[in-house]
Amino acid sequence: YRPESLVWLEGYQALLRWRKENEITGLYAVAYDVEVEVGVTKAFPLGRWVHQQRKALRAGELEERRKLLLDAPEAGMVWEPGEEAWETKLAALRSYRRATGHLAPRQDAVWGEGEARVSIGQHLANLRRRGGLGKDPERAAMRAEQLAAIDPDWNCPWPLNWQRHYRVLADLVDADGSLPTIEPGVLFEGDDLGKWLQQQENPGNWKLLSPEQQERLTVLGVQPAKAPSPASAATRASKGPSKAQVAFQRGLAALAQWVEREGAHRPVPRGHSEQIAVDGAAEPVVVKLGVWVSNTRARRDKLAQEQLDALRELGMQWA
Known part of the structure; x- marks a missing residue:
């Protein structure tokens, strides 16, 4: 004692x-x-x-x-309750961003435990309002910088609902190399990804998007709907599966590195990335391993048997 x-x-x-x-x-x-x-x-x-x-x-x-x-000057203690409350909420925002990949929660979302529990959806909505960072211009600018360091899109000019759906799809592309087919009715944490994607592809809705929104969707492989030519359909059919297969093999290689170094018992943090050597590549390839593991686990029912076997060999009990 x-x-x-x-x-x-x-x-x-x-x-x-x-x-x-x-x-x-x-x-x-x-x-x-x-x-x-x-x-x-x-x-x-x-x-x-x-x-x-x-x-x-x-x-x-x-x-x-x-x-x-x-x-004492060397300790620099801040006693002001307002600053303490701000730092507590900032910590909750960091934690939420690490776990979800975005700062676009539903307005009723709550995050954290005990004294650190924050109504994060309402809190972020308040911060995005005019004057939400406070009346002091210097303090408001400093807080905006702190939020941007957590997520550059915390105050995006489009609705948070759009940003949340976009980030989920962007994580899928990061993990798999291409956007999988998502039909209306496919839900992720209450959001209908398929229906939202169909709405974005509608030519009328596409015109209402800002140039930056259109550009972001284009990078993911999303375009306004039109009648596909036989040639383009054949091209997509030949390229799609190969990209997904390559992405799985890269994720598997990165996971093998992690397990060899850290052990299968230690979960991969969502924000963790691994560098792997790829044949024919001059430089190592970065794999967002945390996102890949999370997405692969969520879609394990759709994996082939050989993929499940490979994951189990690396100690992934959920496979």
């Missing part, structure tokens, strides 16, 4: 070391999700420790000598 004073000093020293390593000076609000390595502890919850000091001060439970240490 360690005295409580040593436990507290461990957090304080972690704060000083983290600020020094990141060359932070002056007042600075530590984000709620910041974790650091302290001795044998690989993920010491520094952000939550700082949050607890604010709570202790408000409850009258923080000893004066400890407040003096936190007020």
Whole structure:
């Protein structure tokens, strides 16, 4: 058993070391999700420790000598509740973006647990409104930069509903190399991807899209509907399966690298990418492994038996 004073000093020293390593000076609000390595502890919850000091001060439970240490220039403690709340919400947005690949939640979406639980859909809707970042221009500009660092499209000029569907399809293309056939009625987390895709391909709706929206869909292989010529249909038929097959083999190779290095027991973070060597390529190819594993698992019922066998050999029990 360690005295409580040593436990507290461990957090304080972690704060000083983290600020020094990141060359932070002056007042600075530590984000709620910041974790650091302290001795044998690989993920010491520094952000939550700082949050607890604010709570202790408000409850009258923080000893004066400890407040003096936190007020010292080298600690740079921010006591203002408004900044604390902002950092907590920012941490929730980072976590949501890592998990979903976008900052375009439904308005009723909620994210996080316990004190970090945020009504993230309503919160983001408020931020996108005029003046949503606050009345202070300097602070608003800084917050806009923080949000853009999480997702450049957080304040896209089109509806979040469009952005959410687009990002899901973009992840499919990133994982498989081409957009699979998606019929109306195919749902993903409550969104009808097939119906939405059909709406975008409608020539009348296509004209209503901005040039940037049209360009993004074109990159995914989406075009306004028209009568296909026999030649173009044959070309798509010959190219489509080969791209998907190549993408699966690359994903499998990247997964094999991960398992060899990290072990099959450790899940692949959604945002993780692997570089693999490809025959005939001058440089390594980057595979978005986290997205690939997530999408492959979601569509495991549609995989061929040999694909399932290959995944099981790498320790993927869900296959």
